[in-house]
Amino acid sequence: MLYLIGLGLSDETDITVKGLEIARTASRVYLEAYTSILLVDTAILEKYYGREVIVADREMVESASDEILRDAQTVDVAFLVVGDPFGATTHTDLVLRARSLQIPISTIPNASIMSAIGSTGLQLYNFGQTVSMVFFTETWKPASFHDRVRENRDIGLHTLILLDIKVKEQSLENMARGRRIYEPPRYMTVGQCASQMLEVEEIKKEEGEGKHGVYGEESLAIGAARVGGKTEKFVSGTLRQLCSADEELGGPLHSLVLLGKRTHELEHDYVREFAVDKEVWDRIWKRDYEGQQ
Numbered sequence: 001m002l003y004l005i006g007l008g009l010s011d012e013t014d015i016t017v018k019g020l021e022i023a024r025t026a027s028r029v030y031l032e033a034y035t036s037i038l039l040v041d042t043a044i045l046e047k048y049y050g051r052e053v054i055v056a057d058r059e060m061v062e063s064a065s066d067e068i069l070r071d072a073q074t075v076d077v078a079f080l081v082v083g084d085p086f087g088a089t090t091h092t093d094l095v096l097r098a099r100s101l102q103i104p105i106s107t108i109p110n111a112s113i114m115s116a117i118g119s120t121g122l123q124l125y126n127f128g129q130t131v132s133m134v135f136f137t138e139t140w141k142p143a144s145f146h147d148r149v150r151e152n153r154d155i156g157l158h159t160l161i162l163l164d165i166k167v168k169e170q171s172l173e174n175m176a177r178g179r180r181i182y183e184p185p186r187y188m189t190v191g192q193c194a195s196q197m198l199e200v201e202e203i204k205k206e207e208g209e210g211k212h213g214v215y216g217e218e219s220l221a222i223g224a225a226r227v228g229g230k231t232e233k234f235v236s237g238t239l240r241q242l243c244s245a246d247e248e249l250g251g252p253l254h255s256l257v258l259l260g261k262r263t264h265e266l267e268h269d270y271v272r273e274f275a276v277d278k279e280v281w282d283r284i285w286k287r288d289y290e291g292q293q
């Protein structure tokens with residue numbers, strides 16, 4: 001059997017009892033370590049489960065999945081995924097490959113950032129499509145997510161933006177020389193996301209997409225860090241203010257929510273508590289959001 005086991009969002013103790021029993025007894029245990037991270041090291045997981053955990057990078061999951069699935073028709077293999085195995089990351093390729101090899105599959109769900117973001121006080125019912133933002137380079141600024149942000153905005157819904165993670169990246173020079181030397185991991189921050197969001201708005205405006213774009217410097221948003229962990233932190237403010245909120249938010253992982261105009265009063269009151277500057281928040285709320293629901 002192939003077990004896809006959700007680990008939840010913070011540390012080794014977030015795994016469910018059901019997941020833990022399988023992780024302790026399966027023949028092999030893999031940890032998917034490239035789409036999200038726990039706030040603790042693999043060694044701590046190994047200690048907690050009392051066994052070896054094999055770290056599976058993207059290359060292994062995408063190109064060498066047969067090794068992960070080896071003999072899973074007759075033995076139990078556990079594949080651990082941070083968050084929920086089907087929350088934002090789907091791993092459908094692995095499941096389809098397992099099915100084609102007649103391997104039975106079982107999923108043990110857990111909390112995902114897609115559900116835990118409700119602890120900002122925003123109602124999950126009021127979220128539209130979730131989007132992802134990748135690190136821009138000088139020459140590559142992909143903005144395909146912008147259409148979905150606009151669709152959410154047009155019907156007043158909030159947008160959850162999941163942020164890029166780069167692990168096991170190689171510099172062009174090392175790649176060209178065939179050296180297997182990796183750059184340190186990088187996790188996009190709320191500040192980087194907010195400033196890239198404003199950059200995209202400028203590009204879209206130059207391309208003639210309306211005078212005011214979709215979101216602007218004074219659009220209200222919420223930065224969320226280490227949701228579900230002991231050091232969880234939320235900061236709300238304008239996109240311009242969130243560009244410099246990284247110090248207050250602290251280490252990874254971060255996500256950003258763009259506030260929709262159909263925000264319920266209770267959601268507003270909850271989120272206002274995290275505001276970097278309540279006066280600015282109130283002024284913009286009254287001018288642009290109040291009465292729009």
Ligand SMILES: C[S@@+](CC[C@H](N)C(=O)[O-])C[C@H]1O[C@@H](n2cnc3c(N)ncnc32)[C@H](O)[C@@H]1O
Pocket residue numbers: 009010035036081082083084085086087088089111112113114161162163164165224225226227228229253254255
């Ligand atoms: C591909 S998604 C994670 C999917 C994961 N399977 C889940 O269900 O949560 C990874 C992104 O989600 C966001 N994320 C995940 N965990 C988070 C947390 N605890 N706090 C804030 N953002 C988080 C970050 O933007 C991160 O880069």
